[in-house]
Amino acid sequence: MKLALLFVPVALALTLSEGASNAFVQPAMAGHEWPSDDGCLTYPAWDMVNNNCTDKKLLIVPLQATGYGGSLHAYARMKANPFGTSDTDCQAISIDTTNSEFNASAVKNTFSTTVVTLDLGTFNVSSSGTYHFECHLGRSGGAVVNVEAN
Amino acid sequence: MRTLRWSLPVIALCIAAGWLWSSTRALTPAPQAKSPPVSYEPAKRAPLSPIRVATPAPPERPRGEQIETRFSRERVDATWATATRSQLEGDLGRFATKDAGVRSVDCRASMCRVEVATATRAAGEQFAESWLRDRTFTGPAWGHYSDDAMVMYVGRDGTELIP
Numbered sequence: 001m002k003l004a005l006l007f008v009p010v011a012l013a014l015t016l017s018e019g020a021s022n023a024f025v026q027p028a029m030a031g032h033e034w035p036s037d038d039g040c041l042t043y044p045a046w047d048m049v050n051n052n053c054t055d056k057k058l059l060i061v062p063l064q065a066t067g068y069g070g071s072l073h074a075y076a077r078m079k080a081n082p083f084g085t086s087d088t089d090c091q092a093i094s095i096d097t098t099n100s101e102f103n104a105s106a107v108k109n110t111f112s113t114t115v116v117t118l119d120l121g122t123f124n125v126s127s128s129g130t131y132h133f134e135c136h137l138g139r140s141g142g143a144v145v146n147v148e149a150n
Numbered sequence: 151m152r153t154l155r156w157s158l159p160v161i162a163l164c165i166a167a168g169w170l171w172s173s174t175r176a177l178t179p180a181p182q183a184k185s186p187p188v189s190y191e192p193a194k195r196a197p198l199s200p201i202r203v204a205t206p207a208p209p210e211r212p213r214g215e216q217i218e219t220r221f222s223r224e225r226v227d228a229t230w231a232t233a234t235r236s237q238l239e240g241d242l243g244r245f246a247t248k249d250a251g252v253r254s255v256d257c258r259a260s261m262c263r264v265e266v267a268t269a270t271r272a273a274g275e276q277f278a279e280s281w282l283r284d285r286t287f288t289g290p291a292w293g294h295y296s297d298d299a300m301v302m303y304v305g306r307d308g309t310e311l312i313p
Contacts, residue, residue: 058283071312093282100295101213102278106307107288121290124213124312134283 023150024063024072028143031061031133041137048079048115048145051137056086061147062132065094069127074120076133077145080111086138087111092123092149094131101126115145125149213312214294217261217303224258230306231257234287238262238304241287245280249273253299260309264302274300 028049033041040053051057065072076090089109095102105123110116125131133147235257242252242264249269256263268274274295282291292311293302305311 071310091282099275102282102291102293103213103312104282104291106290107285121308122310122312123290124292 023148024065025146025148026061026063026133027146028059028061028135031059031135031144034058034060034134048143049137050141050143051081051139052141054139056136056139056142059135059137059144060132061135061144062130063147063149064128064130065125066128069125069129071122071124072131072149073122074105074133075117075148076108076120076135077115077117077147078110078135078137079115079143080113081138081141082113083140084111084113086140086142088135088138088142088144090118090120090133090135090144090147092120092131092133092147094123094125094129096126096129115143213292214301217292217311221258221261221263221303224261226257227259230259231262234262234306238264238287241285242266242281245277245284247273247277250277250300260306261311262304264304266300266302268295268298268300271295271297278302 027046029043029045029047031049035058038053040051040057041059042050042052044050049059072092072094074092076092078088078090080087087109089107091107092105093102094104103124105120108118108120110118123131131149135144135147136142137144235255238255238257239252242255246252250273251267253265253267254263255265266274266277268277278293278295278300287304289307290305290309290311291302292304293300303311
């Protein structure tokens with residue numbers, strides 16, 4: 001009985017740390033332009049990814065759901081161009097391990113000229129499947145700081 | 151009286167010995183038919199892995215079935231269903247090719263079921279990828295490919311397709 005009681009705090013600590021480990025934050029600079037890198041997106045170290053061209057550009061930020069399967073809540077930190085005339089949008093998309101199923105979150109956009117955190121809602125990932133964020137960066141200065149799923 | 155005085159410790163000793171024997175017997179490993187050869191090599195340890203505390207989850211129904219059941223139980227919100235069906239047909243129609251095209255769109259109160267006829271699975275994947283990337287419908291979406299069709303469920307903004 002005493003031995004069992006000894007395990008209670010240990011189990012509690014492990015459970016709590018397990019919950020915390022399900023938050024995945026990926027900097028935008030870990031992503032890449034799609035379909036090809038035409039030099040429009042700048043990837044400064046430790047900073048947001050900016051679109052320096054005069055048309056919208058697609059940024060893909062990949063993540064892997066190692067050992068986790070279930071519902072995730074997606075967020076993205078981004079801003080429109082400095083004039084507020086070209087919006088930036090993001091969505092999260094998961095793909096299962098057999099590539100036969102996908103699940104996309106809602107697409108959310110902003111015309112804000114300062115960085116805002118947008119709640120993209122929930123989406124489902126399969127255990128060991130992959131997911132990624134797709135963001136269209138507003139022309140002439142749209143940017144993404146990072147993306148998050150927890 | 152003298153016999154009784156000696157018999158009490160003896161009985162107590164017997165009970166204690168019996169309890170000790172029964173408790174150690176449970177810990178003794180069962181004899182094996184053949185004992186393994188003795189190895190003089192240093193024991194190889196398995197790499198340590200982090201301890202994970204998890205409760206066994208009940209077997210989960212496939213997500214497709216869960217969504218299908220939920221969709222079939224939904225009532226129809228005529229205003230939303232009509233407007234969303236029209237929007238989806240236009241949005242999805244932009245990505246139709248000779249190998250993939252919308253077969254049907256059925257909307258209820260918070261979800262729509264979209265069936266896309268595809269010549270090949272690759273055509274279905276291409277259709278979904280293109281649509282997801284440049285869609286005007288902004289709600290959540292779930293889809294499953296098979297060889298000749300792709301079924302998608304899309305949700306009203308704020309809807310959780312898979313709880």
